Amino acid sequence: MDLQVLDFPGGKVAFTSKMQFISETSEKRVPCYRVLDDYGQQIEYDCSAQVNEELAVKMYTDMVTLQIMDAIFYEAQRQGRISFYLTSMGEEAINIASAAALTNDDIVLPQYREQGVLLWRGFTVQEFANQCFGNKVDYGKGRQMPIHYGSNKHNYFTVSSPIGTQLPQAVGAAYSLKMDKKSACVAAYFGDGGTSEGDFHAGLNFAAVMEAPVIFFCRNNGWAISTHTREQFRSDGIVVRGQAYGIRSIRVDGNDALAVYSAVREAREMAIKDQRPILIEALTYRVGHHSTSDDSTKYRSMDEIEYWKMSRNPVNRFRKWVERNMWWDDKREVELRNDIRNQVLRAIQTAEKCEKPPLSDLFRDVYDTLPSNLHEQESQLRETIKSYPKDYPLDVPV
């Protein structure tokens, strides 16, 4: 019998006569896994899966599509054509490379800055535009603000504004995959700000205890609106939280598409094979304003923004690598950009011309069927509209 060990319900813990508080920080910060250097040079390829030409070109194409779609939709909001927008500028690699490493059977629970994941899965620019204009072919039936995408056929849960709520939900969804013995996992995305919500704690702890195949993907982009990460937490970022919950974790360079791809692929393997959660912290930067309601120069320096936009640009870095492999050149670049631009502009025009969802959609889907109070309210409203047609927008079919 070992007298140097305390055997308690939580397991065996060694005794020590040395009074030592665990430090609030480890001596060295957790390093950041990367594959490509700033010049797109492959440093070393410690990664299970190779990215071949076809995959690389598709990844690059989608990163550029995301960039252009963001820029044009943002402009459309400035022109008053849509009521709100939010870009993923600076986080294109995170969006596209993480999506590329998943399969379409994996279930995605987004925060809201992950439109690229949906793009990768085949949600068309037209479908994005339809949601932002809230027209009658928007799957959300015009009920939510722009950027609140969702697509059942793409296994992409609908975006919800309240921060952090998707995290415990992701564990429930993952538990279902586990029970069904599916060869798939759940990927839940969230920001650095999101990690402060109680739901973050609930989600991680549940995942560990339930041994759920879920990847928690944190986009640590330095800011939560105007709140700097220094005012958000004092830990060495997010990655160190994993261990406290009993969750395997890694920190990656979020602006290195290859590193993100490799880490997510590996995480997915482990999540499914071992039936366990994995936490990934991707270090990146929110290059755009928080949203069209924000002016970020009020709280951060132009220099900081410029540095991340230019020197640490994830799309440029990946392009250098693809070009180095002779898979891409200037001619294709120009063609691609023109092509996408036209596609996005056309999509906006089409979405804008399309009428809004019919009035009956106001009352549907509150429940599976219409209860009597809503029946009554719908007929009352129709009477009111007859008496005062001018009170109501013309583009909503009554």
Next chain:
Amino acid sequence: MATTAARRFGRRLVPSVSRRRFSSSAAGDALQRTQNHPSLNLCSAINQALHIALDTDPRSYVFGEDVSFGGVFRCTLGLADQFGKARVFNTPLCEQGIVGFGIGLAAMGNRAVAEIQFADYIFPAFDQIVNEAAKFRYRSGNQFNCGGLTIRAPYGAVGHGGHYHSQSPEAFFCHVPGIKVVIPRSPSQAKGLLLSCIRDPNPIVFFEPKWLYRLAVEEVPEHDYMLPLSEAEVIREGVDITLVGWGAQLSIMEEACLDAEKDGISCELIDLKTLLPWDKETVEASVRKTGRLLISHEAPVTGGFGAEISASIVERCFLRLEAPVARICGLDTPFPLVFEPFYLPTKNKILDAIKSTVNY
């Protein structure tokens, strides 16, 4: 936000701008001195109140998400610079943390003014408000209290807010003995009521009509003044029907009163201001006079605070009522983006109800 709203729903802007008409002169107190005061919008009036609160009590604190740089609505602009980071600060993104922290701070004899960025995001803090703040005094036999806590949150429609930037969750909180619920209708009201809330020895949820932050402009006295809580105000006198509302909805109701007047119907309009505990006497006295009651709010009609007012007045004035109490409120759906103009309790919905109640 306001500009886009105006562009998209121009019709609603007309009543919004006319909110300026609300002078608070009927208050009959400190505000009687409001001649020639600077014009302020509601956001600046809130800012001024916070400024005064911080200035007059060194044990007062203002905090919440993004408060430091001025807040996403700019209501806390300049406060961190003037009063320092120790008293005006950003918190981590955690509403339960914000309110729980505020309760602890208040329990130690401080005035904690906590901001929840949108009323739609107050629900993670529901437990702290309902089970903790509201019962802190009662459960300790009055050994402890967190009366120094005031929770500010912008609420209500804004033209393009969809599900989660539009809700009016006041009724949830009106079901909770131990907290007060206050909603101002205009800049000068906001300033005086907020200062009262901050200095009141009870925890208070103060909902700010965010549509009015920039649109409502009126003269606001520069000095430190407070407006009484739990006192409703008759802001328009009439004899045929009583209308009760609060916050941004009052301006829509006033439009309806003006239109009804053209048809010879004289409406009395009451601003409830404090929803919990509310001033039944003022409403009762008015209904005794008019014999009719209409209540209007943006929140869904079912289980809304209008139901409580209706029940109480029926209890007290049953024999005096000449028509059923009317409620013109939000629909029993989530707050919808594209359908917002259909969802809202518009002027003409109210006008129709005024007429049918009077002609019952």
